Amino acid sequence: xxxxxxxxxxxxxxxxxxxxxxxxxxxxxxxxxxxxxxxxxxxxxxxxxxxxxxxxxxxxxxxxxxxxxxxxxxxxxxxxxxxxxxxxxxxxxxxxxxxxxxxxxxxxxxxxxxxxxxxxxxxxxxxxxxxxxxxxxxxxxxxxxxxxxxxxxxxxxxxxxxxxxxxxxxxxxxxxxxxxxxxxxxxxxxxxxxxxxxxxxxxxxxxxxxxxxxxxxxxxxxxxxxxxxxxxxxxxxxxxxxxxxxxxxxxxxxxxxxxxxxxxxxxxxxxxxxxxxxxxxxxxxxxxxxxxxxxxxxxxxxxxxxxxxxxxxxxxxxxxxxxxxxxxxxxxxxxxxxxxxxxxxxxxxxxxxxxxxxxxxxxxxxxxxxxxxxxxxxxxxxxxxxxxxxxxxxxxxxxxxxxxxxxxxxxxxxxxxxxxxxxxxxxxxxxxxxxxxxxxxxxxxxxxxxxxxxxxxxxxxxxxxxxxxxxxxxxxxxxxxxxxxxxxxxxxxxxxxxxxxxxxxxxxxxxxxxxxxxxxxxxxxxxxxxxxxxxxxxxxxxxxxxxxxxxxxxxxxxxxxxxxxxxxxxxxxxxxxxxxxxxxxxxxxxxxxxxxxxxxxxxxxxxxxxxxxxxxxxxxxxxxxxxxxxxxxxxxxxxxxxxxxxxxxxxxxxxxxxxxxxxxxxxxxxxxxxxxxxxxxxxxxxxxxxx
Numbered sequence: 001x002x003x004x005x006x007x008x009x010x011x012x013x014x015x016x017x018x019x020x021x022x023x024x025x026x027x028x029x030x031x032x033x034x035x036x037x038x039x040x041x042x043x044x045x046x047x048x049x050x051x052x053x054x055x056x057x058x059x060x061x062x063x064x065x066x067x068x069x070x071x072x073x074x075x076x077x078x079x080x081x082x083x084x085x086x087x088x089x090x091x092x093x094x095x096x097x098x099x100x101x102x103x104x105x106x107x108x109x110x111x112x113x114x115x116x117x118x119x120x121x122x123x124x125x126x127x128x129x130x131x132x133x134x135x136x137x138x139x140x141x142x143x144x145x146x147x148x149x150x151x152x153x154x155x156x157x158x159x160x161x162x163x164x165x166x167x168x169x170x171x172x173x174x175x176x177x178x179x180x181x182x183x184x185x186x187x188x189x190x191x192x193x194x195x196x197x198x199x200x201x202x203x204x205x206x207x208x209x210x211x212x213x214x215x216x217x218x219x220x221x222x223x224x225x226x227x228x229x230x231x232x233x234x235x236x237x238x239x240x241x242x243x244x245x246x247x248x249x250x251x252x253x254x255x256x257x258x259x260x261x262x263x264x265x266x267x268x269x270x271x272x273x274x275x276x277x278x279x280x281x282x283x284x285x286x287x288x289x290x291x292x293x294x295x296x297x298x299x300x301x302x303x304x305x306x307x308x309x310x311x312x313x314x315x316x317x318x319x320x321x322x323x324x325x326x327x328x329x330x331x332x333x334x335x336x337x338x339x340x341x342x343x344x345x346x347x348x349x350x351x352x353x354x355x356x357x358x359x360x361x362x363x364x365x366x367x368x369x370x371x372x373x374x375x376x377x378x379x380x381x382x383x384x385x386x387x388x389x390x391x392x393x394x395x396x397x398x399x400x401x402x403x404x405x406x407x408x409x410x411x412x413x414x415x416x417x418x419x420x421x422x423x424x425x426x427x428x429x430x431x432x433x434x435x436x437x438x439x440x441x442x443x444x445x446x447x448x449x450x451x452x453x454x455x456x457x458x459x460x461x462x463x464x465x466x467x468x469x470x471x472x473x474x475x476x477x478x479x480x481x482x483x484x485x486x487x488x489x490x491x492x493x494x495x496x497x498x499x500x501x502x503x504x505x506x507x508x509x510x511x512x513x514x515x516x517x518x519x520x521x522x523x524x525x526x527x528x529x530x531x532x533x534x535x536x537x538x539x540x541x542x543x544x545x546x547x548x549x550x551x552x553x554x555x556x557x558x559x560x561x562x563x564x565x566x567x568x569x570x571x572x573x574x575x576x577x578x579x580x581x582x583x584x585x586x587x588x589x590x591x592x593x594x595x596x597x598x599x600x601x602x603x604x605x606x607x608x609x610x611x612x613x614x615x616x617x618x619x620x621x622x623x624x625x626x627x628x629x630x631x632x633x634x635x636x637x638x639x640x641x642x643x644x645x646x647x648x649x650x651x652x653x654x655x656x657x658x659x660x661x662x663x664x665x666x667x668x669x670x671x672x673x674x675x676x677x678x679x680x681x682x683x684x685x686x687x688x689x690x691x
Contacts, residue, residue, distance in 0.1 A: 004304075007314050012236075015305035018043075018313075024293050027300040028282040031267075033240070033275040034104075035303075045104045046307065048240065048273055052087040052112040052150065052159075053130050054512065055335075055381035059107040062090045063331040063513075064386075067377030068116060069493055070342035070509030072132035072142055072534035073571070075604040076627045079338055080142045084149020086331050087112065088159040093321040110159040110310055112150055113209055113240070114379075117143045117195040118169045120494065120535050121555050122547055125171035126449045126462045129377050129493025129510065133534025134556040134568065137622050137643050140195040147203040156311040156318045162207030163199045165242055166226055168192045169211035172547050173451035173461045177245075178252030180214040181550045185654030186615075188215075191552055194645075197233050206237040206306055210271065212245045219253050221245045222269035230270070238302045241266065244276035264290035272299040327384050332514060339511040339518035341602065341627070344531035345572040347505040351485055353525025353574055354436065361400045363434035364390050365427045365479065366489075367409045367472065368442050374491040377510030378449035378460070385513065389440045389489060392516025396524055404430040406439070406479075410447055410469035424478055431482045438523070439479055441472045441498075442491035444510075449493075465541045466497050476500040489519060495537040497565055507533075528574040530602035530627075532670075537566035557671060558617040567676045569622070575601040577630060582667045582685050589640045591667045591685070595630035602629050605638050608666040608684070613659035615649040620664075620672060640667075647691055663689045 003009065004018035019027060021041055029036040030043070037045040051057035054065040065071060065083050074080075091110050098108040117139050120128035132139040143163065152158030168181045168188070183192065199205040208230065210221035218225060221241040230239070249255055249262035256262045259281040266274065267282065268291060285291045311318040325331070345352070354362075368374040369390040387395070394401050405414060406427040412420040431437045447469075449460035467473065468490075480486055480500050488502040491510055498505055506529070508519055522529045536557050538544060543563040545554055552559050557568035575597030582591045589607050607624035610616075623646035626638050647663060650656045666672035668684030677683040 005313060007316070011305045011308045014308050015301045018304050019297055019300045022300065024286060024296060025283060027296045028279065028286070030300050030303050031273055031282065032279050033273060042313065046312070047104050047106055047109050048111045049106045049275055050091065050109045050112050051107065051379050052091065052114040053116060053379045054083070054377065056087050056090045056094065057107070057379045057381050059094055060382060061327050061384045062381040063327050063335055064376065064381040064383040065335050065338050066342045066512040066515065067129050067493060067510040068131060069120070069129045069133065069534060070511055071338060072138065073344055073509065073531040074338060074341035074627070075138070075532050075625050076341055077141060077145045079341065080145040081149040082334055083338060084146040084161070085152070086334060088150040088152060089321055090326045091159045092319045093323055093325050096320070097323055111162065111207060111306070112159050113162045113164060113207070114150070115143050115146045115161065115163065116165065117163050117199060118165055119191055121170050121552070122544065123466060123495035123535065123538055124463045124541060124547055126173055126460055126493070128170065128535070129448065130379065134536060135534065135622050136191055136194040138534060140198040143195055143199050144203040147199055147205045151206060157206060157309050158319055160206035160306055160310060162209050162240065163196055163205045164209035165211035166196055166208050166220060167211065168215045168550060169213055169220070171462055176212040176451065177248045179548070180217060182216060183550045184652070186650050186652050187550065187552050189654040189656060190650035193229060197229070200230065200233040200235045206309065207240055208235060208237065209240050209242055210245060212242050212248060214253055219245070219249055219255065221271050222249065222265045224269065227270040238272045238306045239270055240273040241271050241275050246271070246274055246278040247276055260285040260288065260290060267291050267295050267299055272302040335512050336514035336518060339515045340521065340527055342509055342511060342531045343519060343522055343529050344507045344533055345504070345529035346507055346566050347502065348572055349503045351487060351503040352523065354523055356397060356399070356524055359399055359435045361402060361434045362393065362397055363402045363404065363430040363437045364393055364440065365404045365406045365430055365437060366440035366475065367405060367407055368444070368491050369403060369405070369440035371444065373444035373446065374440070374442060375511055375513060375515045376445060377493060378445045380445070383513030387514055387516035389516045389519055392518070392520035393438065393523065395517070396520040402430040402434055407471040407475045409444065410471060412471055421474070424475065427475060428478060428482065431479050431484050434484065436485045436487065437479055437482070438487045438489060439476060440489045440491070441468055441476065442496070443493065444491070466495050466538060467499060468496065473499060494535055497539060525574060525599070528599050528601035529571065530573055530604070532569050532571040532604050533566060534568070536560060536564060536568045538563050539565045558619050558621050564675050566679065567671050567673060569606050569671045570676055570679060572680070573601045573603060575599040575632065576682070577601070577603045577669055579605065579668050579685055582665065582687050584665055584687065584689050587642045587644060587646070589624055589642055589665065589667060590637055591640070592635065592637050593628065593630065594635040595632055598632060600629070600631045602627060603669050605640065606668060606670065607640050607642060608672055609646050610664040610666070611647070611649055611660050612662070613649050615651045615659055620666065658691070661691055663691070665689050
């Protein structure tokens, strides 16, 4: 038996044995994302490029979860792990049959380029929807669970997760290919890098993807600074470039002159696999002495080690899932649960939950009401069945539902052969002939997402501001003028300001294939809303720092001093939970909670810490959370494990250590700030902690 086929040996040893059987040409062929077959060694062709931010994406039918930012709004570790597991299981099930058919196209493999753990520092960023929000601790906690779910618990990986994009990547999309993010050591080590470090150290994430942009003058995919961090953290997976990012070295960053130089720079730095075409020039670089055989060999060993960990050269068939498990009933039930937990109730003047006994007719109006795109977000799976917001309400409400599109998503008319505002009169008719108006507005992947490229199906991008498109703003103004009770449901990937005094506002993110059912259940009080904002909602973009400024000053809840519409961690329920008796011991907080309202509900108990040293964040930081279910009248004690770095701060040189001996610990169902207390009607409790 060839040594590399011996399953009893460590993956590193097997990979080295396999690569040592290859010629330089064969090694180089394995470092392209669409790697070639080496028939004499039994190495099949393999395409590394697959996606799975919220279910297995771009691979036909699979389970469609809420977009990642919606998953983050659940603050539910167990749910993130289950979503990752389902994504890995469905990737495995499909991979078996794709391989049987000889299909090695993109999105057919078991190397999943997810999760995106970049920090959503600016609400204008179109790809912010792919992340777990603005907080490094929350991002790491949820990212670890998603990776653990994708990769599984056995020695052979269920699938290989990938932490992206290392690092300091959050827009602008328009200039990302040549943009240089100037970032201080403090911001790097306090905000942008911690989640990557924890996913490498704690989740043993198999892949790390570099970003398009440069960081302090070094392209991310060839950054000695970032690669040194990975070595320090003990990373032993594979590093992959973002798609065509290495081509940017010579075409956009202009630090090399031609492809062979870019390929050489990337390989020397530690980029193992190239999503793009630049590694087609590896052999030219080798033949001209720009790189060595050993440098190519090292990258190839890393790539083969991952494929061995995935069981690709083993006789035993691992994870032999039936194809019927894809988008099965049980998986869809998890998607529904995720949607239920992700929806955030931002405002409620007492109109919700709706009392259907008092309602005969409901008007459902708006361009997002019957839109499947409003459920998906970008990098989306395709579901075999969708329940739109309109359909969810129609299925749930026994009375009459009058539907009107109201307006185009962003153009001034729906029919191009009609005058501007061609659907407003129908919307007014529907509203005036109803008891309550539910207006479904927002964005979708055609106008919010990744910059259009070969891998993106739409030419979307960043948001110009935090307002709805003008067509929708006008619709809301007209509906408000009718005097009818007005409920606004917004689908979008981040911060939006409705600019209308509605009776209730729901932010549904992009809630997945079951989103319409989940929203309807919340509207009619079948369940209580329980999602919390994983990002700050701002009043206006005009008061934000410059989009290209990567300093954390006045960004996110930890640093922002004003301009807050709805705070990070905020979200209403239909009940009321009271916290008391906070205590602390050895990185563990305990708090007593009681449901003193009139309805069963989930809540997210949040723990924040305030450090008074000169290097601490100006406000406070999340250091623990736990989602709990409380029946009406129930009491319980919640035990919350705290961030092991909660007592540390990062100084101006980027060093993290303990600077203080006294801290304030806060616990509640929101942040310990005045705005949250005002909106929740519920203040945090606090204690002093000495270490």
